[in-house]
Amino acid sequence: MTVETKLPYNNEYIEQISTNRNEPSWLRTLRLEALEQVESLEMPKPDKTKITRWNFTQFKHEFTEGEAISSIKDLPEVLQEYFDQDNIPENLIIQRNNSIAYATINDDLKKQGVIFTDIFTALEEYSDLVEKYFMKDAVKVDQNRLTALHAALMNGGAFIYVPKNVQIEEPLQVVFWQEDAELALFNHVLVVAEENSKLTFVENYISSNSEQETIANIVEEVIAMDNAKISFGAVDNLSSGVTSYVNRRGVAYNNATIDWALGQMNDGNTISENITYLMGNGATSNANAVSVGRGKQIQNFTASIVQYGKASDGFILQRGVMKESATTIFNAIGKIEHGGTKANSEQESRVLMLSPDARGDANPILLIEEDDVTAGHAASVGRVDPLQMYYLMSRGISKEEAERLVVHGFLAPVVDQLPIESVKKQLKQVIERKVY
Amino acid sequence: MAGSVLEIKNLHVEIEGKEILKGVDLTIKGGEFHAIMGPNGTGKSTLASAIMGHPKYEVTEGSITLDGEDVLEMEVDERARAGLFLAMQYPSEITGVTTSDFLRSAINARREEGNEVPLMKFIKELDKDLNFLEIDQNMATRYLNEGFSGGEKKRNEILQLMQLKPEIAILDEIDSGLDIDALKVVSKGINKMRGENLGCLIITHYQRLLNYITPDYVHVMMQGRVVKSGGPELAKRLEAEGYDWVKDELGIEDETVEQNA
Numbered sequence: 001m002t003v004e005t006k007l008p009y010n011n012e013y014i015e016q017i018s019t020n021r022n023e024p025s026w027l028r029t030l031r032l033e034a035l036e037q038v039e040s041l042e043m044p045k046p047d048k049t050k051i052t053r054w055n056f057t058q059f060k061h062e063f064t065e066g067e068a069i070s071s072i073k074d075l076p077e078v079l080q081e082y083f084d085q086d087n088i089p090e091n092l093i094i095q096r097n098n099s100i101a102y103a104t105i106n107d108d109l110k111k112q113g114v115i116f117t118d119i120f121t122a123l124e125e126y127s128d129l130v131e132k133y134f135m136k137d138a139v140k141v142d143q144n145r146l147t148a149l150h151a152a153l154m155n156g157g158a159f160i161y162v163p164k165n166v167q168i169e170e171p172l173q174v175v176f177w178q179e180d181a182e183l184a185l186f187n188h189v190l191v192v193a194e195e196n197s198k199l200t201f202v203e204n205y206i207s208s209n210s211e212q213e214t215i216a217n218i219v220e221e222v223i224a225m226d227n228a229k230i231s232f233g234a235v236d237n238l239s240s241g242v243t244s245y246v247n248r249r250g251v252a253y254n255n256a257t258i259d260w261a262l263g264q265m266n267d268g269n270t271i272s273e274n275i276t277y278l279m280g281n282g283a284t285s286n287a288n289a290v291s292v293g294r295g296k297q298i299q300n301f302t303a304s305i306v307q308y309g310k311a312s313d314g315f316i317l318q319r320g321v322m323k324e325s326a327t328t329i330f331n332a333i334g335k336i337e338h339g340g341t342k343a344n345s346e347q348e349s350r351v352l353m354l355s356p357d358a359r360g361d362a363n364p365i366l367l368i369e370e371d372d373v374t375a376g377h378a379a380s381v382g383r384v385d386p387l388q389m390y391y392l393m394s395r396g397i398s399k400e401e402a403e404r405l406v407v408h409g410f411l412a413p414v415v416d417q418l419p420i421e422s423v424k425k426q427l428k429q430v431i432e433r434k435v436y
Numbered sequence: 437m438a439g440s441v442l443e444i445k446n447l448h449v450e451i452e453g454k455e456i457l458k459g460v461d462l463t464i465k466g467g468e469f470h471a472i473m474g475p476n477g478t479g480k481s482t483l484a485s486a487i488m489g490h491p492k493y494e495v496t497e498g499s500i501t502l503d504g505e506d507v508l509e510m511e512v513d514e515r516a517r518a519g520l521f522l523a524m525q526y527p528s529e530i531t532g533v534t535t536s537d538f539l540r541s542a543i544n545a546r547r548e549e550g551n552e553v554p555l556m557k558f559i560k561e562l563d564k565d566l567n568f569l570e571i572d573q574n575m576a577t578r579y580l581n582e583g584f585s586g587g588e589k590k591r592n593e594i595l596q597l598m599q600l601k602p603e604i605a606i607l608d609e610i611d612s613g614l615d616i617d618a619l620k621v622v623s624k625g626i627n628k629m630r631g632e633n634l635g636c637l638i639i640t641h642y643q644r645l646l647n648y649i650t651p652d653y654v655h656v657m658m659q660g661r662v663v664k665s666g667g668p669e670l671a672k673r674l675e676a677e678g679y680d681w682v683k684d685e686l687g688i689e690d691e692t693v694e695q696n697a
């Protein structure tokens with residue numbers, strides 16, 4: 001039976017990739033059911049951005065192996081600037097196209113039962129554990145057409161699992177490197193922190209295709225059980241040829257914390273949603289995100305924290321710098337559900353425009369179903385303050401350098417949240433490159 | 437030649453179409469300390485802003501030169517690198533930029549590319565000046581002026597003066613909002629810089645600053661002009677008697693710039 005779809009990928013294709021990879025049958029079923037729903041589901045509808053003409057369905061999907069990286073000492077040039085050679089993280093996975101080029105993990109963590117591996121290895125070795133969380137509580141297969149497509153065609157990703165009471169101080173880092181310029185990335189990251197555990201995760205998305213066009217369809221699920229604490233950092237740096245859909249969702253139970261620090265530095269058209277559900281009492285989330293828009297790039301960033309638990313705390317902070325004729329919409333939505341008494345919800349979105357042709361919009365939205373709560377929001381879209389420029393220049397600093405200081409300063413409240421020093425440095429470099 | 441010469445001739449300045457300065461003449465040489473006093477709203481800050489190149493102030497007539505070079509032709513940053521410094525009455529707050537990063541950029545802006553100040557040297561000198569001005573070390577890592585108290589902002593301006601070592605410094609109400617101890621510390625900083633390589637223009641309302649920093653010359657500004665000049669004794673008389681006698685002497689009726697009709 002074939003599914004009626006404009007996609008070049010059908011049931012047989014899905015069966016074949018699933019069999020080739022020896023996937024558990026639950027995943028094969030999930031993939032096939034997802035494919036069946038693709039046509040009937042709606043495309044996502046990011047507020048204030050029209051994506052009807054964006055390409056999300058034309059791409060190359062064949063399995064493409066990436067060459068292994070034998071020693072971290074001779075990293076391919078593209079990757080070099082992403083690492084501090086003297087300070088290579090101990091827990092590191094590098095995914096190159098559809099395969100793993102490099103992977104290390106600290107032995108102690110292994111002994112404590114920490115799982116830090118690519119998604120396909122996880123499916124082979126920990127199928128039950130993955131099944132328990134995969135597209136269940138955070139992102140649903142039938143959320144929209146793209147999530148269904150994602151489930152059907154997932155071709156990469158990582159699985160991170162930290163058992164109960166295990167507290168990890170050293171960060172876990174994964175680099176997703178799309179070396180093949182035409183290959184579509186259907187990447188799935190699943191992070192699970194069991195009760196009273198703690199972890200820091202950082203990921204990088206890298207590609208260097210500006211000529212060829214392809215897509216990235218990224219779904220990431222972050223689950224924090226009671227009292228768990230997850231610090232999640234990302235630097236998205238896909239190039240202008242990639243049209244991206246990024247869906248990052250978190251679920252936090254009693255007294256759990258999920259903190260996001262997202263550097264959204266893609267050069268292509270991007271829609272990104274980052275939703276955190278504070279299910280438990282006393283759950284907390286800080287959703288910090290920065291972006292720099294340049295060229296003709298169109299982007300939409302929607303961050304939302306949905307608060308069910310009592311005395312939960314949600315804080316969204318978005319900062320964007322727009323240059324040339326880039327267009328970016330920031331939506332920050334705080335939602336307190338019925339029963340979420342004593343909850344606190346705050347949103348702040350600020351956009352700095354560096355060019356008269358750039359367009360930016362900041363929309364903080366509060367939806368409150370409960371009386372006994374506190375909330376606040378702030379938004380601004382503005383240009384560089386001439387008085388600040390005057391002050392800096394009056395100390396001899398050139399106009400360009402003064403503007404650079406103001407821009408970095410504007411983004412600093414988010415950049416400084418990134419949990420790994422080297423990644424923070426790297427994000428600053430990416431910002432530097434995008435702004436100048 | 438020791439020190440620089442700032443020469444202001446027949447300076448007329450407008451802000452948003454309103455003429456504030458109506459012909460100011462003033463020359464400041466290296467080694468000289470000048471004080472400018474005068475009632476509120478008579479154009480003292482306007483003079484300081486026009487010298488530094490504030491974007492809102494338009495010079496409509498007259499000239500400003502530094503060692504013969506036309507200052508009015510220079511961009512704000514060029515003026516600073518030429519040797520001018522203005523401690524502002526209301527310094528800007530710059531979110532996300534630490535005092536120390538800012539200072540390092542300002543110092544490096546004065547040096548050739550590839551000849552940036554070595555980090556250790558910078559930190560050492562900064563620590564020295566922070567100690568001298570009795571400023572908490574953590575101010576260096578705080579965002580520039582953000583959340584600083586009035587007095588902390590003023591100290592920070594003097595910290596910048598000490599770090600940047602200009603030829604000509606203009607200090608606009610550096611004493612306002614300072615408690616007595618802070619006033620002493622700030623004066624100590626300024627006096628440490630005093631020497632034949634620094635010319636200084638101190639705008640103040642109060643003799644108490646001039647008790648610590650004795651000026652060589654005192655000028656009175658009214659109605660957008662320097663209407664009277666003298667030595668340190670002039671400031672003392674103003675402190676004791678106010679401005680009425682100056683007005684009487686010069687036949688001035690309204691002490692401020694006349695209000696827009």
Ligand SMILES: Nc1ncnc2c1ncn2[C@@H]1O[C@H](COP(=O)(O)OP(=O)(O)OP(=O)(O)O)[C@@H](O)[C@H]1O
Nearest residue numbers: 451452454456475476477478479480481482483693
């Ligand atoms: N944007 C503006 N539009 C119109 N008038 C202005 C503007 N800015 C300043 N002024 C006026 O210019 C005049 C001079 O101001 P200035 O700040 O130079 O006074 P000052 O002598 O420094 O006073 P103070 O002692 O209070 O600091 C004042 O009357 C002020 O109201």
Ligand SMILES: [Mg+2]
Nearest residue numbers: 480481482525
């Ligand atoms: Mg003034």
